[in-house]
Amino acid sequence: xxxxxxxxxxxxxxxxxxxxxxxxxxxxxxxxxxxxxxxxxxxxxxxxxxxxxxxxxxxxxxxxxxxxxxxxxxxxxxxxxxxxxxxxxxxxxxxxxxxxxxxxxxxxxxxxxxxxxxxxxxxxxxxxxxxxxxxxxxxxxxxxxxxxxxxxxxxxxxxxxxxxxxxxxxxxxxxxxxxxxxxxxxxxxxxxxxxxxxxxxxxxxxxxxxxxxxxxxxxxx
Amino acid sequence: xxxxxxxxxxxxxxxxxxxxxxxxxxxxxxxxxxxxxxxxxxxxxxxxxxxxxxxxxxxxxxxxxxxxxxxxxxxxxxxxxxxxxxxxxxxxxxxxxxxxxxxxxxxxxxxxxxxxxxxxxxxxxxxxxxxxxxxxxxxxxxxxxxxxxxxxxxxxxxxxxxxxxxxxxxxxxxxxxxxxxxxxxxxxxxxxxxxxxxxxxxxxxxxxxxxxxxxxxxxxxxxxxxxxxxxxxxxxxxxxxxxxxxxxxxxxxxxxxx
Numbered sequence: 001x002x003x004x005x006x007x008x009x010x011x012x013x014x015x016x017x018x019x020x021x022x023x024x025x026x027x028x029x030x031x032x033x034x035x036x037x038x039x040x041x042x043x044x045x046x047x048x049x050x051x052x053x054x055x056x057x058x059x060x061x062x063x064x065x066x067x068x069x070x071x072x073x074x075x076x077x078x079x080x081x082x083x084x085x086x087x088x089x090x091x092x093x094x095x096x097x098x099x100x101x102x103x104x105x106x107x108x109x110x111x112x113x114x115x116x117x118x119x120x121x122x123x124x125x126x127x128x129x130x131x132x133x134x135x136x137x138x139x140x141x142x143x144x145x146x147x148x149x150x151x152x153x154x155x156x157x158x159x160x161x162x163x164x165x166x167x168x169x170x171x172x173x174x175x176x177x178x179x180x181x182x183x184x185x186x187x188x189x190x191x192x193x194x195x196x197x198x199x200x201x202x203x204x205x206x207x208x209x210x211x212x213x214x215x216x217x218x219x220x221x
Numbered sequence: 222x223x224x225x226x227x228x229x230x231x232x233x234x235x236x237x238x239x240x241x242x243x244x245x246x247x248x249x250x251x252x253x254x255x256x257x258x259x260x261x262x263x264x265x266x267x268x269x270x271x272x273x274x275x276x277x278x279x280x281x282x283x284x285x286x287x288x289x290x291x292x293x294x295x296x297x298x299x300x301x302x303x304x305x306x307x308x309x310x311x312x313x314x315x316x317x318x319x320x321x322x323x324x325x326x327x328x329x330x331x332x333x334x335x336x337x338x339x340x341x342x343x344x345x346x347x348x349x350x351x352x353x354x355x356x357x358x359x360x361x362x363x364x365x366x367x368x369x370x371x372x373x374x375x376x377x378x379x380x381x382x383x384x385x386x387x388x389x390x391x392x393x394x395x396x397x398x399x400x401x402x403x404x405x406x407x408x409x410x411x412x413x414x415x416x417x418x419x420x421x422x423x424x425x426x427x428x429x430x431x432x433x434x435x436x437x438x439x440x441x442x443x444x445x446x447x448x449x450x451x452x453x454x455x456x457x458x459x460x461x462x463x464x465x466x467x468x469x470x471x472x473x474x475x476x477x478x479x
Contacts, residue, residue: 076299076302079298116309
């Protein structure tokens with residue numbers, strides 16, 4: 001299990017693809033980076049576990065390429081592929097909830113890991129917000145899978161997002177409060193998750209120790 | 222009471238949101254800002270392809286025209302992030318450049334002060350700085366295209382910085398100096414021409430690398446070679462017709478005079 005994080009979870013790929021990805025990590029200019037970016041995005045849509053950590057492998061490839069020849073080919077292909085999927089996100093959601101959740105997880109992970117001069121990529125701020133807003137709509141709040149994804153992303157990147165556009169975060173939290181308070185048909189688990197994220201942001205993107213105890217102490221045992 | 226108020230408020234907001242994300246109104250709004258951006262996407266991709274997998278195509282294009290001049294907001298995320306990065310880099314470079322000038326000016330002033338003369342050209346260099354972001358971005362792009370070649374990689378590997386001689390080796394134009402558009406473009410052109418001396422040897426053709434005898438080549442030679450080719454071809458084609466025409470041209474000349 002220790003190794004899995006070292007290997008960027010690429011054991012689930014076939015042997016040739018593993019080889020390709022390993023080369024991309026070490027010597028990016030020698031491989032077709034568009035193909036690599038497509039493989040990573042495709043896998044993120046298929047494999048929820050992979051999508052949670054795929055930003056890291058992207059980060060490593062981007063770093064390696066920049067170091068090697070100051071290139072940005074991989075990043076360009078990655079972002080443009082993400083954009084292409086973004087345009088069809090509503091169809092994707094209808095087609096497969098798992099793909100959609102994988103997509104949101106991945107784009108948020110990329111937002112988290114890939115920085116430009118240590119700053120968030122402005123181009124992704126709006127799209128990421130759009131995705132999270134979609135997850136906060138009433139029909140999505142009825143799916144625990146989507147609620148789970150939403151609060152996980154907010155735990156990870158909520159603070160960064162708020163820094164770049166706090167107004168949008170306010171809008172998102174209006175929706176979350178309304179969802180928590182007014183929406184019928186929510187499972188108690190979904191309500192719990194929403195309540196926790198509301199407290200989390202209210203505490204400055206941190207849970208107070210008592211709140212932490214409330215939400216996690218029993219699970220920890 | 223207040224409950225119902227909240228409900229209607231949120232309903233309105235929810236339907237508003239549905240509106241937004243159901244149709245792509247909000248996002249496509251953003252993209253419309255660069256209608257010419259969709260055009261650019263294509264040409265940008267072309268350039269990018271040329272640089273990524275078949276760099277050779279860029280060897281023969283020292284021209285600075287092309288996607289360089291367009292500075293609006295591109296529509297694809299990849300280019301948006303690249304622009305963002307370049308803008309930040311240009312600003313960071315500018316701060317560095319200003320600090321350097323400032324340092325130079327201070328030491329100059331000290332020297333002047335000790336010698337007793339009161340020079341008025343102290344802030345000269347400071348006034349000559351190009352600060353227009355659009356201009357700087359355009360110039361940076363031109364420089365990047367030049368640097369993103371195999372020739373440039375070979376050049377910086379083969380000739381260490383302290384070995385480079387002005388006039389002999391290519392020197393990247395200074396993007397922070399104020400120059401006219403024409404002057405700048407010419408500098409870029411000459412720089413690219415000089416860099417071509419480090420192009421990798423073409424497969425199949427003679428193996429002697431130009432860089433081996435770069436010492437003999439100076440700027441004028443290379444420029445002449447470049448400029449001579451079309452002229453030569455022209456004159457060869459035209460040589461016969463020139464003979465035929467010359468008499469009539471002279472005739473015309475005379476007749477116009479007479």
